[in-house]
Structure formats: C-alpha cells, structure tokens
Amino acid sequence: MEICCVGGFEEVGKNMTAIKVGEDVFLIDCGFYLPGVIELQENNEIGYTTRGLRRVGGIPDDRVIDKIKWRDKVKAIFLSHAHLDHVAGLPFLIDRYPNATVFGTPFTMKVLDSLVKDAHVNIKNQMKVVQSNSTHSIPGASNDIKVEFVHTTHSTIDSTFVVLHTPEGSFFYALDYKFDDTPTMGPGPNYTRLKEIGENGVKAAIINTLYSGKLESNGSEKDADDMLERAFHEADSNDSALFVTTFSSHIERLNNIVKHAQKTGREVVFLGRSLAKYVECAQYVGKCPFRKQIKLMRYRGQVNSILKRVNENRGKYVVVCTGHQGEQNSILDRISKGQTNFTFKHGDHLIYSSSIIPTEVNIEARRVLDDKLKKIGVNLQVNVHVHGHGSQTSKKKLIELVKPKILIPAHGTREQEEDLICVANEYGYKLGETSYLVNNGQVLKI
Numbered sequence: 326m327e328i329c330c331v332g333g334f335e336e337v338g339k340n341m342t343a344i345k346v347g348e349d350v351f352l353i354d355c356g357f358y359l360p361g362v363i364e365l366q367e368n369n370e371i372g373y374t375t376r377g378l379r380r381v382g383g384i385p386d387d388r389v390i391d392k393i394k395w396r397d398k399v400k401a402i403f404l405s406h407a408h409l410d411h412v413a414g415l416p417f418l419i420d421r422y423p424n425a426t427v428f429g430t431p432f433t434m435k436v437l438d439s440l441v442k443d444a445h446v447n448i449k450n451q452m453k454v455v456q457s458n459s460t461h462s463i464p465g466a467s468n469d470i471k472v473e474f475v476h477t478t479h480s481t482i483d484s485t486f487v488v489l490h491t492p493e494g495s496f497f498y499a500l501d502y503k504f505d506d507t508p509t510m511g512p513g514p515n516y517t518r519l520k521e522i523g524e525n526g527v528k529a530a531i532i533n534t535l536y537s538g539k540l541e542s543n544g545s546e547k548d549a550d551d552m553l554e555r556a557f558h559e560a561d562s563n564d565s566a567l568f569v570t571t572f573s574s575h576i577e578r579l580n581n582i583v584k585h586a587q588k589t590g591r592e593v594v595f596l597g598r599s600l601a602k603y604v605e606c607a608q609y610v611g612k613c614p615f616r617k618q619i620k621l622m623r624y625r626g627q628v629n630s631i632l633k634r635v636n637e638n639r640g641k642y643v644v645v646c647t648g649h650q651g652e653q654n655s656i657l658d659r660i661s662k663g664q665t666n667f668t669f670k671h672g673d674h675l676i677y678s679s680s681i682i683p684t685e686v687n688i689e690a691r692r693v694l695d696d697k698l699k700k701i702g703v704n705l706q707v708n709v710h711v712h713g714h715g716s717q718t719s720k721k722k723l724i725e726l727v728k729p730k731i732l733i734p735a736h737g738t739r740e741q742e743e744d745l746i747c748v749a750n751e752y753g754y755k756l757g758e759t760s761y762l763v764n765n766g767q768v769l770k771i
C-alpha cells in the first residue's frame with residue numbers, strides 16, 4: 326500500500342489523500358484552502374478557474390498524481406463530509422479523473438451537487454450516494470477492496486470516517502471528527518464498529534490534529550445548546566432586534582437556534598445564500614426538522630424587503646444570518662455598511678454562535694465589524710459555540726479504538742501535528758517508524 330499525501334498535511338484546508346493498492350488508486354476528499362480562495366475572490370485579475378485556484382494554492386496540488394503515474398489508475402473518490410475544505414475543490418479537478426466513481430453520504434453528495442452547479446461544470450462521473458455505516462464494492466477496482474463509511478459526530482451532518490479494506494490491511498481516514506456522546510441531532514459515533522475495525526487490524530490512519538495539544542474537552546453540542554438557551558434568555562427584550570449568526574453548514578446548531586428562537590414567540594427568518602444552500606440540501610435529504618418553522622430568504626430583493634419589515638417591527642423577528650467571520654457581502658457586512666433597509670440601534674442584540682477561524686483576514690474583518698456595532702450600542706454575545714473538532718481526549722480515544730500500526734497527522738499546522746505525534750508517543754509510536762510528519766506531495770510506502 327502506498328499513500329500519497331496530496332494536500333492538507335501542512336495546513337488546515339485543501340484536504341486530499343491518494344492510496345494505491347495493487348493497480349488501483351483511490352482518492353479521499355478534495356477541498357478548498359479558504360484563505361487562497363478568498364484571495365482569488367478579491368483579486369479580479371486572476372480568473373476563478375482551476376488555473377486561478379492552483380495559482381493561489383486554493384485547491385490541492387494533485388499534479389503530483391501525474392508525476393507518480395497514478396492518474397489513470399484512479400477508480401474512486403470518497404468524500405468524508407460536506408465541509409468546503411473537504412469537497413469544494415472537486416468540481417475544479419474532477420475532469421482529471423473521468424473513470425472514478427464518487428462516493429459520499431446523502432448530505433455530502435447534495436452539497437457537492439450544489440457546488441458543481443455554482444462552478445458551472447458538467448460532471449459525467451458515476452455518483453454513488455451511500456448511507457453512513459455501510460460498506461461497498463468499488464466499480465472497476467479489485468473485488469477484494471471495499472470502502473466503508475462509519476458514522477461520526479462533527480459540526481455538519483452525515484459526517485463519516487472513511488475506511489478502505491484491502492488484502493494488504495485496512496486504511497483509516499479520520500478527517501474530521503469530534504467524539505460527542507450527547508449530540509442533539511442524530512446518533513452518537515459508531516464506537517461498536519470502530520472497535521471491531523481496530524480488532525481486525527488497521528494498517529495506517531490519517532488523523533485530524535486540531536486541538537491535539539488541548540487537554541480539556543471541547544464540549545458537546547449539548548453544551549452549545551445550553552449556552553444558546555442562556556444567550557437567548559439574555560437577549561430577549563420586547564422591542565429590540567435579535568440577530569444570530571453561525572456556520573451555514575452546521576445543521577444541528579441551526580436546529581438548536583430555531584428551537585430557542587421559537588420560545589421567544591418571534592418569527593424566525595433565515596437570510597443569505599449560504600444558509601439557503603445548506604438548509605435546502607438538508608431538507609432534500611430529509612434532515613432539516615426546522616424547515617417548516619422558518620422563513621428562508623435567499624435573494625437580495627427578498628432579503629431587503631424582510632429587513633425593512635424587521636427594521637419597522639424590531640421585536641417581532643429573530644433573524645438568523647450570515648457574516649460571523651465578517652465576510653464581505655454577507656448579511657452582517659452589508660447591514661454594517663448601510664447597504665440594506667435595516668439599521669442596528671442601541672440595545673439590539675447579536676449572538677455569534679461561532680468562533681473566529683483564525684486567519685488574518687477574518688480577525689481583521691471581525692474587528693472592524695464588531696467595533697462598528699459596539700459603537701452603536703449593539704449587545705454582542707460572542708463564542709456561544711463549541712468546536713466541531715475534538716480535543717486530545719478525542720484523539721486518544723480514536724487511537725485506543727482503531728489502534729493503527731502507522732499514524733499520520735493531518736489537518737493542522739506543523740506545531741499542531743507535532744502535538745499529535747507527542748500524544749502518539751504515549752502509545753509507543755516512534756517518529757519515522759510508526760508515526761510520520763509528512764509534507765504535501767510526499768509518498769509513503771507502508
């Protein structure tokens with residue numbers, strides 16, 4: 326078995342791994358590196374194309390797969406979950422792998438479908454929608470090789486571990502996850518199956534390194550739910566506006582927000598294209614329990630007319646909207662620049678059910694936005710949130726369950742990857758023998 330660490334091994338983003346078993350090659354994930362993509366969106370001189378994305382490092386540099394002569398052997402592409410840093414690169418690279426069948430869970434595949442439409446590309450590949458906790462043969466690949474999708478908790482629905490079972494042993498892909506024993510939507514992680522997989526033997530595992538150095542728990546979604554309850558309690562006053570913003574793909578969180586918003590007796594409206602996209606995908610796959618309780622406004626005209634009503638009847642609505650990272654053209658950004666029919670006033674409330682993704686652009690954008698709002702006298706409640714990535718406890722539990730012979734950290738800075746190497750040392754792994762710090766493009770023969 327050979328593993329080509331294509332992208333996401335030196336940063337958070339552009340995740341992509343290739344595995345070669347015999348004459349078959351399989352790819353897992355193909356995501357965006359968001360800082361690169363944002364740079365591209367703000368620079369009109371470089372086109373928003375595969376070439377442009379390559380130039381800014383916004384997608385995995387999969388040209389390494391040509392270099393090692395694996396490209397014609399790619400039989401399938403497996404997607405772990407719907408986050409952009411795992412799937413959004415695929416519409417721009419998939420034409421390089423015309424014979425590969427794409428596998429993913431229903432929500433992931435629906436989000437991919439919507440990204441493909443956004444990118445205006447035609448995909449001719451076979452698409453296979455699979456359920457969590459299921460195992461599949463792969464068209465065109467050796468019959469002895471199967472792929473399994475094991476349910477896990479994370480910060481978007483339908484997230485999975487991807488496991489490749491081969492005659493040479495099993496390969497385990499653990500990007501991204503948090504072991505949450507008290508999720509508020511859907512089942513907990515499939516520990517029973519993870520234990521079985523571990524007992525049957527795992528040759529190698531790629532494991533997410535974010536928060537490997539953090540000892541205390543990152544909290545359950547149940548904790549986020551309790552935090553939201555308190556935040557809403559604090560924010561509900563009769564005639565003030567009440568806004569909430571969170572990650573659009575975090576359907577479980579949105580469900581909790583709607584639950585608490587409804588208790589205020591106000592009408593709940595969702596504003597913005599990104600929220601509309603993910604809510605509609607969740608609805609399509611039957612996993613949007615709050616859909617009938619909300620009004621969803623996607624287009625600018627609709628958004629403006631509802632914001633006018635909110636402006637005139639501030640106490641009648643809870644507005645759930647985009648903009649928690651201060652993103653340009655998000656609803657909060659446009660409101661703060663006076664580009665809508667709504668104006669924040671002293672005493673209004675804004676709940677950030679999010680944390681700042683710590684890039685320079687986000688930190689600065691949020692600083693500017695929050696300064697403006699504070700000057701007006703808007704009550705800001707920040708970090709009403711728990712992370713979707715587990716801390717050190719989650720890493721240890723995975724190592725104990727899956728017991729991989731070889732451990733490869735990914736999805737973090739070098740420092741964070743070193744933290745996971747330290748955790749692995751406690752279990753007897755030896756750097757360079759059974760654990761590896763790898764660079765993008767590196768090939769490991771195991």
Ligand SMILES: [Zn+2]
Binds near residue numbers: 479480500
């Ligand atoms: Zn993720």
